[in-house]
Structure formats: C-alpha cells, structure tokens
Amino acid sequence: MIDFIKSFRADEDGAVTVDWVVLTAAVVGMAVLTYAALAENTQAVTNATGAAVLTAEDFLTN
Template structure:
C-alpha cells in the first residue's frame, strides 16, 4: 500500500511543471528562429550576389 501512496503523491506533484513549460517554450522559439533563418538566408544570398555584380 505504501508504493501506491508514493505513486499517487508523485502523480499529484507539480513542482517540475514550470520547468517543462519553459523547456517547451524555449524549444519552440529556437525552432522558429531556425526556420526563419532558413527562409531568409536564401534571399539574402541572392541579394548580396546581385549587389556584388553591379
């Protein structure tokens, strides 16, 4: 019965929930930044090539 109470208290504990939220939020922001960089880098490379040819 003691193991059951330990599992029940572990399930109800929310001490690490904020940390998980921050990790997910940070990963989403980093992923969005990488996606933005991938989209913009091609255009910047083409534009810099056009400028160097003028």
C-alpha cells in the first residue's frame, strides 16, 4: 500500500491538463472583470454619442 501511495504521489500524468484548466479559468475571470469595468462607461459613451447625433440631426434639418 505504501508503494502505491508513493507512486501515486510521484505520478505527473494530467498535470498539464490541470495547468491548462487553471490558466483558462484565470483568463475567463479577467475577461469578466474587464467587461464589468467597461460596461457602464461604454453605455455612457453610447448615450452621449446618440445625443450628439440627434443634436446634429436637428441642427442640419432646420
């Protein structure tokens, strides 16, 4: 039984998969945080742009 535990502890099969999963989760987490940080500001810029277009449209049609 002790030999089994030692061989299990020394076995490195699947380590690359675990690293890949951890790195992928980190990238996804960073993408979610970036989206959360930018979403409000993006909406504000979109609203300001829409207001500017409507103002210019009113100016050009009159």
